[in-house]
Amino acid sequence: MKRLVTAIIPSVITILAIGFTLLTYLVPALAGLRPMLVELAVIVAAFAMLLGVINVLHVHGTNIIRRRGWFYSLVLLLSFVGVLLVALFDLVMSLNRVSGAALAQQATSGAAMTLMYQYILIPIQASLTALLPFFLAFAAYRTLRIRRTIGSTLGAVVFLITAMVVLLGQVPLSNLPPLVDNGLRMARESVIRVWAMAGMRGILLGVALGIIATALRVLIGADRPSSD
């Protein structure tokens, strides 16, 4: 009985859901049912979000109690409560104006929430993104220092030369002789349009095969990620 509940039923539901979704692509008449399956998945994901919130409270609450990295955990929990209060404030303020789905929308995109997104979250994320080129430049420099085997050193040298060619071909260097300037631009075009494109397509082909293989494994029941 336990095996029926923990292994057989979840596997059957998974196989039926994947098979049916695949069928909606094969039989155009069934295509209208696809959004219904997607909606079901969204509802399940909403419950998972609740578990996510409980996990955050559990992990950081324990950190505070055990005094292990407690400060950032406290900041996180206070932020959590603050954002929740702001959302509730937006909700209460719009109670008399809207109802139903529009009311739920108001809780996540009300005036106060929008302000928080616009002036706190987005600037912080943009600042972090701006650091990315520096992180990459440092990582590339370290690549040359660390790689020890001949193959990896050769790879690092090719990596660095390619990066330099693409960068120099991109920036407008007006004082370069026309021959060098044109040569750099042509080299950059060749790297991007031929070499990089061929490599990218090869990798994407492999990724697509990997995705299909993973999905087919679940479809034929050879892989059961959701059951014992």
Place this chain on the structure above:
Amino acid sequence: MPTDLAQIIGWVLILVFGISIAVFSGSALAGRRPALRPLSGFKSLPGQLSQVIEEGQSLPLSLGSGGVGGSDSATTLAGLAVLEGLAEESAATDVPPTVTVADPTTLVMAQDVLRRAYAQQGNAAGLDFRSVRYVAASPLPYAAGVMDLLSNEETSSSVMAGVFGSESAFIAEEGARQGLVQVAGVADLTSQAVLYPSVNHLAIGEEMYAAGAYLSAKPASVGSLLAQDLIRLILVISILGFALLTLLLGGAPQ
């Protein structure tokens, strides 16, 4: 039914792929285990895990920002296969990996993978579900959270397997700064490019989806890897054939 030629070819390919997986999986189940092509990152993972466990530490495993139920499902499942491969030894020694996720559906799945591994060891009650952490809901805050974890966690290795974008550079950089041995398996082209200079072992493209075959050696994973190789060979021969035909005919074949 599909009428477009490309669609028909696609369906035939999927059918051949499915049959190949079933045949190769059956063959692996019967005990015929072929030698797999070497993938340094995933081959070295069990050894790294053992070393981390011997040192009494926990292995940080980042599953990225993907979830189950959307377009990232297959890549997330491949990341979970890495966790599954590591979970058994972790459960036996009662030192679970510290798993970080950025999607609640992955949180539930990762906890379930660990629960099953602990249950197989007869120690289901011993699992601390806090070893799987929901860090943030979007990629950049997630990367910041994982960076903080890597800087505070006493460990010698770090693993990234799942859906990552350019934010993976932050995680890899923090790992490199801490001197960790880093293994990464990603499908996204941007993350592959930014991870290349920073990590010790990088699984690119379809290598990411082969992790299960190396770590758990399940017949289905081994069969699927062999089927992948077969279909890729067919595709490569087809591409070369069409290219040759195009050259000979002086234009695109009709």
